[in-house]
Amino acid sequence: MKTDIQRLAPADRLCPIPKLALSGALKVLVMAPHPDDFDAIGVTMKYLSDNGNPIALGVARSGGGIEEAYCPGFTLSEKANLREQEQRRSLRFFGLPDAAVTFLRLANDDADDQLTDAPENAAAIESFLAEKAPDIVFMPHGNDTNSGHRAMHALVAQAARRSGRTLVALLNRDPKTVSMRMDLYMPFGREEADWKSTLMRFHDSQHQRNLRTRGHGVDERILDVNRDTARALSLAHEYAEAFEIECYNAPADTAPNFLRWV
Numbered sequence: 001m002k003t004d005i006q007r008l009a010p011a012d013r014l015c016p017i018p019k020l021a022l023s024g025a026l027k028v029l030v031m032a033p034h035p036d037d038f039d040a041i042g043v044t045m046k047y048l049s050d051n052g053n054p055i056a057l058g059v060a061r062s063g064g065g066i067e068e069a070y071c072p073g074f075t076l077s078e079k080a081n082l083r084e085q086e087q088r089r090s091l092r093f094f095g096l097p098d099a100a101v102t103f104l105r106l107a108n109d110d111a112d113d114q115l116t117d118a119p120e121n122a123a124a125i126e127s128f129l130a131e132k133a134p135d136i137v138f139m140p141h142g143n144d145t146n147s148g149h150r151a152m153h154a155l156v157a158q159a160a161r162r163s164g165r166t167l168v169a170l171l172n173r174d175p176k177t178v179s180m181r182m183d184l185y186m187p188f189g190r191e192e193a194d195w196k197s198t199l200m201r202f203h204d205s206q207h208q209r210n211l212r213t214r215g216h217g218v219d220e221r222i223l224d225v226n227r228d229t230a231r232a233l234s235l236a237h238e239y240a241e242a243f244e245i246e247c248y249n250a251p252a253d254t255a256p257n258f259l260r261w262v
Helices: 039-050 076-094 119-132 147-163 190-200 204-214 218-232
Strands: 028-032 055-060 101-104 136-140 167-172 184-188 239-248
Touching: 028 039, 028 119, 028 147, 039 055, 039 076, 039 136, 039 184, 039 190, 039 239, 055 076, 055 119, 076 101, 076 190, 076 204, 101 119, 119 147, 136 147, 147 167, 147 239, 184 190, 184 218, 190 218, 204 218, 218 239
Parallel strands: 028 055, 028 136, 055 101, 136 167
Antiparallel strands: 167 239, 184 239
């Protein structure tokens, strides 16, 4: 089923990320409820890395989403280790050092090993956010059918508000996003799409599951969303990653300078 995208932003607010006044000194943090969520916004991350922005990544450890036939006899912990190794390999291909990623040992749901909005997780996320002190945090949208995506958004939003610091969150469009406002987008073409496809396929456990259950790989699942976004925005580019802006601890009628278009 197609994602119902509600483009509610005023026309003069919708902006391509390359037109932002982004200083390379701004610290970026990606909060991922699953290994591979970073890769789903890989073109934007590559742009920021090339811009000089330091990028850190917090990934909730999870063994969910791996079919038994892929690794027969593996425990949930062994599956989580496998997904961690996939993420490390993709980040090395991307060009991030191992030290840039932290695998967060958070409380997950027993049934499907999805992140939960639990008090102990809230405390851990609050501590992690304080340690990294980012200027911009990327994470999934809260209006999403995936419970792990919803939990990560809720946990980060709660921690950001409690911190008292001004923080900008960019919530990305994902195949399971129900609806969102598109404020920012990163347009890209076939060459970048081929690179992103390679990045995504490092998550082979997810790639093989998608091939079996959906008839296409995890890379095409994400690129289909990016293609649909570009069409929805009537872009000349074939693909785009899209984001909704959420600001914490900032007056409603203001925004940090780097969110003013140039």
